[in-house]
Amino acid sequence: xxxxxxxxxxxxxxxxxxxxxxxxxxxxxxxxxxxxxxxxxxxxxxxxxxxxxxxxxxxxxxxxxxxxxxxxxxxxxxxxxxxxxxxxxxxxxxxxxxxxxxxxxxxxxxxxxxxxxxxxxxxxxxxxxxxxxxxxxxxxxxxxxxxxxxxxxxxxxxxxxxxxxxxxxxxxxxxxxxxxxxxxxxxxxxxxxxxxxxxxxxxxxxxxxxxxxxxxxxxxxxxxxxxxxxxxxxxxxxxxxxxxxxxxxxxxxxxxxxxxxxxxxx
DNA sequence: AGTACCACCTGACGGC
DNA sequence: TGCCGTCAGGTGGTAC
Numbered sequence: 565x566x567x568x569x570x571x572x573x574x575x576x577x578x579x580x581x582x583x584x585x586x587x588x589x590x591x592x593x594x595x596x597x598x599x600x601x602x603x604x605x606x607x608x609x610x611x612x613x614x615x616x617x618x619x620x621x622x623x624x625x626x627x628x629x630x631x632x633x634x635x636x637x638x639x640x641x642x643x644x645x646x647x648x649x650x651x652x653x654x655x656x657x658x659x660x661x662x663x664x665x666x667x668x669x670x671x672x673x674x675x676x677x678x679x680x681x682x683x684x685x686x687x688x689x690x691x692x693x694x695x696x697x698x699x700x701x702x703x704x705x706x707x708x709x710x711x712x713x714x715x716x717x718x719x720x721x722x723x724x725x726x727x728x729x730x731x732x733x734x735x736x737x738x739x740x741x742x743x744x745x746x747x748x749x750x751x752x753x754x755x756x757x758x759x760x761x762x763x764x765x766x767x768x769x770x771x772x773x774x775x776x777x778x779x780x781x782x783x784x785x786x787x788x789x790x791x792x793x794x795x796x797x798x799x800x801x802x803x804x805x806x807x808x809x810x811x812x813x814x815x816x817x818x819x820x821x822x823x824x825x826x827x828x829x830x
Numbered sequence: 831a832g833t834a835c836c837a838c839c840t841g842a843c844g845g846c
Numbered sequence: 847t848g849c850c851g852t853c854a855g856g857t858g859g860t861a862c
Contacts, residue, residue: 565855596838623856643856644840659840678839680856719832728857737855795855814834817853 566623566641568702568733569776574639574647575620578627581649582664582672583615589665597661597676599684609635609685610664619689621701622732626689634687642680648673693732702733703773710766714754721757722750722813725769734769736816737792738776742769744791749825750811750818795819 566574590607592598598606609629615637616628627637648657649672656663660673662683674683686692699705699713713731717724724730725739734742743750745768746761757765772790779785786792789802799808801821809822 567855570855640856642839643854676839677841678854678856680839682857717831723833726856735855814832815836816856 565643566645567735567738568620568623568773569738571623571625571641571733572620572703572777573780574641575618575625577647577649578615578625578672579618581647581670582666583617585666585668585670586614587611587664588667589663591663591665592661593663594661594676594679597674597679597681597683599682601683601685606683606685610637621689621693622698622728623735624689624692624698624732626686626692636686636688636692638682638684638686638689638692639674640682640684642676642678642682644677645681646675648675697729699727699729699731702731702769705731705766707763707766710769711759711762714757714762714765717754719754720750720813721748721752721754721765722818724754725765726816733773736818737795738769738772740795740819741772741791744819744821744825745772747824747826750813750820791819791821 587610590610592603592606595603613630616631618628619626623640625639629635629637648660649670650656651670653671656671657673657675659675659677661676661679662674664672674681684692700709710731714724721743722739725734725742726736742765746764748757748761748765775787784793791802794800794802794808799819800806801808801824803824806821806823808819811818
């Protein structure tokens with residue numbers, strides 16, 4: 565699930581549930597999700613502290629632990645995941661991999677069925693993004709920077725949009741949506757797109773991400789003009805009902821409209 | 831630089 | 847009902 569809009573929703577959810585509450589307990593149920601931090605270290609970083617604020621960079625949620633302490637909890641959800649805030653420990657969600665207990669008796673769970681997610685501790689969101697080599701966040705990057713970062717890349721439009729080192733936050737679903745709305749075929753090499761088309765990609769990307777955040781990732785709530793509700797076997801182009809086609813790019817499935825997404829991207 | 835392929839995990843779903 | 851292959855919105859490493 566989690567691409568930028570989903571992760572933004574998790575961030576807002578954490579803000580609404582878990583700020584400014586003293587942390588009592590830290591229960592790591594799947595140690596393999598911890599990245600370069602031990603369970604004991606995580607516990608000592610969190611116990612007795614409280615979450616102060618949140619940030620998001622691409623698909624990562626960063627949570628500030630105490631003000632000005634230069635300690636941030638960083639979460640990535642992999643392909644499956646969410647946060648769950650609940651009161652009774654008997655109601656703990658299935659696949660809760662990290663449970664943080666607060667003094668008010670409530671818990672925040674990092675839910676991650678496939679364990680592809682990660683939990684890390686960093687000095688700051690910027691330091692973490694730098695260490696990971698992440699590009700700028702897809703919702704923060706300006707038009708000129710976006711156009712410049714696409715540069716003269718020869719890779720396909722889709723894999724480039726999904727490359728977290730180019731820009732952070734776009735995954736398989738939203739890459740398909742952005743390319744559909746700009747009329748660009750997923751395999752079009754980036755260096756075949758003229759400047760106008762790159763600028764359009766940027767503005768469509770912003771619109772798509774903002775819309776997705778607004779509908780809180782419920783596919784059925786997307787506008788009918790979007791590809792996403794049709795992104796399944798038998799789906800058709802929302803413009804004129806042309807059956808969608810699929811292709812594989814590095815093992816990821818791309819859905820696209822053969823009528824409205826030309827190779828040239830013009 | 832770009833792409834393909836595998837690995838990491840778990841569960842849902844369709845076919846037989 | 848049960849088994850099996852396939853697929854799922856991510857990322858990192860390797861090999862070419």
